[in-house]
Amino acid sequence: MGFHKTGTTSIQKTLNANRTVLDGRLHICLRTDMLALCEAARKWSVKRSHVNLAYVRYEAAELLSSWRDDCSMLISSEDLSGHMLGRRGLTTYDAAPVLAEALISA
Numbered sequence: 350m351g352f353h354k355t356g357t358t359s360i361q362k363t364l365n366a367n368r369t370v371l372d373g374r375l376h377i378c379l380r381t382d383m384l385a386l387c388e389a390a391r392k393w394s395v396k397r398s399h400v401n402l403a404y405v406r407y408e409a410a411e412l413l414s415s416w417r418d419d420c421s422m423l424i425s426s427e428d429l430s431g432h433m434l435g436r437r438g439l440t441t442y443d444a445a446p447v448l449a450e451a452l453i454s455a
Contacts, residue, residue: 394431409455
């Protein structure tokens with residue numbers, strides 16, 4: 350997880366460009382690999398219901414079920430912190446700790 354406009358895109362582009370080199374050592378999951386989870390996180394950051402948070406946990410568990418036990422997994426998307434500040438009336442990233450806990454619990 351990272352916040353928007355903090356250099357995450359540069360890191361993600363480098364990871365994506367080196368997927369084949371890292372294959373077998375690191376399972377990389379970027380935004381395009383977890384669109385449903387990213388959408389669920391953004392949705393919960395705006396409309397904080399128990400149902401939306403359960404959906405985040407569900408999508409995280411689905412993603413993690415693809416984890417190969419033979420290597421570590423790296424998950425990277427600023428969307429996992431919720432919507433970007435200024436969108437949909439958001440003024441803080443106070444959703445991020447709750448979203449992080451949902452990912453950890455999954």
